[in-house]
Amino acid sequence: MKKLHFKNIVRMQLFLPLFALCLMLLINVIITPSFFKVSIMNGVLYGYTIDIINRASELIILAVGMTLVVASSKGTDISVGAVSALSAAVCVRLLGSSYDAYAVPLAVAILAALGAGLLCGAFNGFLVAKLKIQPMVATLILFTAGRGIAQLISAREINGVMVPGQILYVRMEDYKRFGGFLPHVVIPTPVFIAIGFVLITWLLLNKTALSLYIKSVGINQKAGRLVGLNSTLIIFVCYMFCGVCSGLAGFISSSRIYSSDANNIGLNMELDAILAVALGGNSLGGGKFSIAGSVIGAITIQALTTGLYAMGVTADQLPVYKAIVVVLIVAIQSEEFKRWKSLYRIHKMAGKGVTE
Amino acid sequence: MDTSVVLSMKGINMTFPGVKALSDVSFSLRKGEIHALMGENGAGKSTLIKVLTGVHSMDSGEIRVDGISHPVINHSPEEAQKVGISTVYQEVNLCPNISVAENIFIGRHPRNVFGAVRWGEMNRRAELALGRVGLESVDVTKSLGDYSVAIQQMVAIARAVDFNCKVLILDEPTSSLDDKEVDKLFEVMRRLKEKGVGIIFVTHFLEQVYEVCDAITVLRNGELVGRFDVKDLPRVQLVAKMLGHEFDDLASIRVPEYEKKAHTDAPEIVRAIGLTHDGTIKPFDLDIHKGEVIGLTGLLGSGRSELARTLYGADQPDSGELYFKSRRLKANEPINAMKAGMAFLPEDRKEESIIGDLSIRENLVIALQAKTGVFKLLPIATQNELADKYIKALSIKAPSPETPINQLSGGNQQKVIIGRWLITNPEFLILDEPTRGIDVGTKTEIQKLVLKLAGEGMTIMFISSEIDEMLRTVNRLCVLRDGMKVGELSNVDLDRPRVMAAIAGGKLL
Numbered sequence: 001m002k003k004l005h006f007k008n009i010v011r012m013q014l015f016l017p018l019f020a021l022c023l024m025l026l027i028n029v030i031i032t033p034s035f036f037k038v039s040i041m042n043g044v045l046y047g048y049t050i051d052i053i054n055r056a057s058e059l060i061i062l063a064v065g066m067t068l069v070v071a072s073s074k075g076t077d078i079s080v081g082a083v084s085a086l087s088a089a090v091c092v093r094l095l096g097s098s099y100d101a102y103a104v105p106l107a108v109a110i111l112a113a114l115g116a117g118l119l120c121g122a123f124n125g126f127l128v129a130k131l132k133i134q135p136m137v138a139t140l141i142l143f144t145a146g147r148g149i150a151q152l153i154s155a156r157e158i159n160g161v162m163v164p165g166q167i168l169y170v171r172m173e174d175y176k177r178f179g180g181f182l183p184h185v186v187i188p189t190p191v192f193i194a195i196g197f198v199l200i201t202w203l204l205l206n207k208t209a210l211s212l213y214i215k216s217v218g219i220n221q222k223a224g225r226l227v228g229l230n231s232t233l234i235i236f237v238c239y240m241f242c243g244v245c246s247g248l249a250g251f252i253s254s255s256r257i258y259s260s261d262a263n264n265i266g267l268n269m270e271l272d273a274i275l276a277v278a279l280g281g282n283s284l285g286g287g288k289f290s291i292a293g294s295v296i297g298a299i300t301i302q303a304l305t306t307g308l309y310a311m312g313v314t315a316d317q318l319p320v321y322k323a324i325v326v327v328l329i330v331a332i333q334s335e336e337f338k339r340w341k342s343l344y345r346i347h348k349m350a351g352k353g354v355t356e
Numbered sequence: 357m358d359t360s361v362v363l364s365m366k367g368i369n370m371t372f373p374g375v376k377a378l379s380d381v382s383f384s385l386r387k388g389e390i391h392a393l394m395g396e397n398g399a400g401k402s403t404l405i406k407v408l409t410g411v412h413s414m415d416s417g418e419i420r421v422d423g424i425s426h427p428v429i430n431h432s433p434e435e436a437q438k439v440g441i442s443t444v445y446q447e448v449n450l451c452p453n454i455s456v457a458e459n460i461f462i463g464r465h466p467r468n469v470f471g472a473v474r475w476g477e478m479n480r481r482a483e484l485a486l487g488r489v490g491l492e493s494v495d496v497t498k499s500l501g502d503y504s505v506a507i508q509q510m511v512a513i514a515r516a517v518d519f520n521c522k523v524l525i526l527d528e529p530t531s532s533l534d535d536k537e538v539d540k541l542f543e544v545m546r547r548l549k550e551k552g553v554g555i556i557f558v559t560h561f562l563e564q565v566y567e568v569c570d571a572i573t574v575l576r577n578g579e580l581v582g583r584f585d586v587k588d589l590p591r592v593q594l595v596a597k598m599l600g601h602e603f604d605d606l607a608s609i610r611v612p613e614y615e616k617k618a619h620t621d622a623p624e625i626v627r628a629i630g631l632t633h634d635g636t637i638k639p640f641d642l643d644i645h646k647g648e649v650i651g652l653t654g655l656l657g658s659g660r661s662e663l664a665r666t667l668y669g670a671d672q673p674d675s676g677e678l679y680f681k682s683r684r685l686k687a688n689e690p691i692n693a694m695k696a697g698m699a700f701l702p703e704d705r706k707e708e709s710i711i712g713d714l715s716i717r718e719n720l721v722i723a724l725q726a727k728t729g730v731f732k733l734l735p736i737a738t739q740n741e742l743a744d745k746y747i748k749a750l751s752i753k754a755p756s757p758e759t760p761i762n763q764l765s766g767g768n769q770q771k772v773i774i775g776r777w778l779i780t781n782p783e784f785l786i787l788d789e790p791t792r793g794i795d796v797g798t799k800t801e802i803q804k805l806v807l808k809l810a811g812e813g814m815t816i817m818f819i820s821s822e823i824d825e826m827l828r829t830v831n832r833l834c835v836l837r838d839g840m841k842v843g844e845l846s847n848v849d850l851d852r853p854r855v856m857a858a859i860a861g862g863k864l865l
Binding site: 206207208209210212213215216219220222223224225226227228229230287288342343346 | 413414415431668670689690691694695700702707708709710711712713714718721722723725726727728729730731732733734776
């Protein structure tokens with residue numbers, strides 16, 4: 001009993017997400033016994049677990065941004081996937097497809113990608129925070145228009161005419177490093193980017209009062225205003241931040257395929273990101289949040305995806321299996337389920353005549 | 357089971373994390389009885405009611421309702437309603453954005469054979485239901501949110517009464533009603549009583565208990581103190597039983613020297629010239645001097661809260677000028693007023709004060725943190741220090757500073773909010789109904805605190821619907837009527853009849 005009291009609240013919050021992740025890994029290892037096997041192939045680490053943390057990188061970044069959006073505005077940004085594609089298109093278009101040199105310095109292109117994300121986030125933020133449009137409706141605009149803009153940006157000269165909607169390639173070898181491997185490093189680069197990004201975000205939230213502000217605005221906007229918080233600005237900043245996350249994720253994705261594919265980069269990622277937030281034990285009703293939870297949630301989803309692929313499930317059947325698992329995990333975390341559990345406990349106690 | 361008993365609860369136990377909320381509490385209610393449930397904050401009144409209505413589940417115990425042969429365990433307020441237990445909570449729990457009629461018939465709309473809602477029938481029956489509580493003038497097709505809190509409360513009561521209920525629970529129904537409305541409510545209660553409905557009446561107003569109740573059950577610290585007939589329990593004894601010690605006479609807390617202090621010489625801290633908020637407050641002038649406790653009084657809807665909100669910038673003034681310490685203050689947003697040195701405790705604790713899931717510590721430091729800015733995070737050590745200091749200074753009862761504020765009782769929540777503002781070290785503190793829905797003990801503490809702070813040089817604006825409370829704490833009283841400041845009473849004129857006369861109308865002398 002005493003131990004329970006001393007248990008850190010954060011740990012209690014993270015218990016279920018961690019449990020879900022472990023369960024997922026356990027099922028994976030039962031079905032695919034070689035699941036945890038890691039070998040070195042072509043000088044880099046290779047295995048399902050490596051694949052999971054590698055592929056989860058973009059999702060982790062998006063989930064972090066989504067967490068703040070959900071916490072502050074009680075709504076979701078469904079444009080993150082489309083904005084990723086848009087940012088990727090900006091980056092790749094700027095870099096050009098020469099074999100000899102980038103058209104602009106690499107840093108400029110990366111900043112432009114992040115900047116494009118920031119602008120999109122600012123647009124969403126303006127609609128949500130200032131015009132008070134419901135988040136889902138507000139972000140629906142870029143959800144649909146974002147890929148269209150990405151198509152327009154992905155234009156290439158064919159027979160003297162600029163034709164949009166092309167797949168542009170970056171031919172420089174070192175561009176592949178961001179989505180692949182750095183020389184002599186056995187761990188995929190996206191993992192480092194994701195870890196660094198999560199760390200920076202964590203510092204930003206917890207070494208300033210931002211975390212407290214976001215929670216307060218998300219829980220009680222009126223009270224937040226009366227204690228002097230500018231909820232409009234806070235929500236706006238969260239959407240901008242989420243935009244930057246989308247930009248970064250888009251950049252990594254484009255580096256993986258050293259091209260910009262406006263139709264496929266970040267496809268359905270918004271759903272996985274929202275799911276990661278929910279799996280992380282965060283309420284989609286806003287308020288308290290846990291970045292760590294969302295990161296675990298993102299890894300869980302990727303573990304599920306990779307696990308299903310390992311079992312030979314094809315990409316088009318994937319959503320069905322995913323849905324089943326997601327329903328189970330979300331149900332276990334629901335308030336109603338917890339209530340049933342406690343009721344069951346009471347009935348059991350009443351049956352035994354125990355009065356504690 | 358005695359046939360005259362409509363509800364009996366026996367041996368109820370209930371635990372919150374770290375707190376034993378109810379231990380072995382029993383309660384019984386007769387038919388046609390108005391039964392007061394009394395106790396200080398944290399005594400377990402609300403918890404007992406929530407257990408009865410299925411909001412919380414009890415650890416052990418037995419609930420029996422007349423006409424039902426087996427013990428009742430409710431899992432939700434809906435289930436409770438089905439067995440004949442209806443509740444009107446302290447805070448109105450209806451939907452402000454749908455019509456009054458829909459609110460009354462929510463979840464049980466009258467329908468025709470095709471399942472479509474019969475709007476005409478519903479509106480007619482809604483009018484009937486409202487007529488029963490004496491609210492004939494309300495347009496049932498208008499949104500509930502268009503009406504004042506008082507009317508919303510009456511609608512909630514009408515809704516509860518409309519169910520064929522055996523037990524009606526009124527949890528602090530009168531805290532947002534003015535005297536006339538309270539009388540109306542009592543009329544309804546008496547009518548229901550004649551019909552044989554048992555009424556559980558939770559209130560902090562002693563006078564009301566003696567006016568309308570037949571029996572009293574007193575709880576203290578989650579334990580049953582006893583059940584008494586009203587006629588056998590004099591007021592002083594009731595208070596003694598609630599507090600568990602001899603009654604600290606409220607009347608004696610007024611500090612005598614303080615009354616004689618003249619504040620007109622003290623420097624002026626607030627000056628409002630023709631400040632207006634369209635629709636609620638007509639242009640008003642107001643001067644407040646340093647160290648003064650100024651009260652605002654008036655009936656509900658007279659604009660007393662709105663005036664305070666306009667000063668603080670919680671509602672943007674539409675015209676007029678505001679000077680704070682002789683400097684022009686454009687208080688368009690609360691943060692401007694805060695930075696100038698104001699603090700504001702709003703009337704609606706649940707909606708506008710507490711930040712529910714956050715801890716006591718976070719709720720305490722949030723205002724100071726907002727003032728210092730996002731990039732200057734108060735070190736966690738400082739936060740803990742402040743939290744410990746104010747939890748101790750205001751004797752906030754809580755398992756730990758990290759307890760979420762929504763697990764505290766109303767009085768303790770309010771203390772946290774007061775602490776939140778004291779931490780910002782304000783020069784001018786506005787308290788809008790700080791004692792609303794709070795037990796006698798905490799009320800006294802808050803009044804004492806107001807006097808103490810004023811003694812230390814803080815300027816305070818105090819708003820309360822209880823005249824006696826105002827008379828004990830303020831040395832100047834602004835009277836408002838229909839959004840207009842109609843006059844001021846100061847030290848010598850401050851007595852109950854005069855204030856009542858001023859509020860009620862007629863000219864001030």
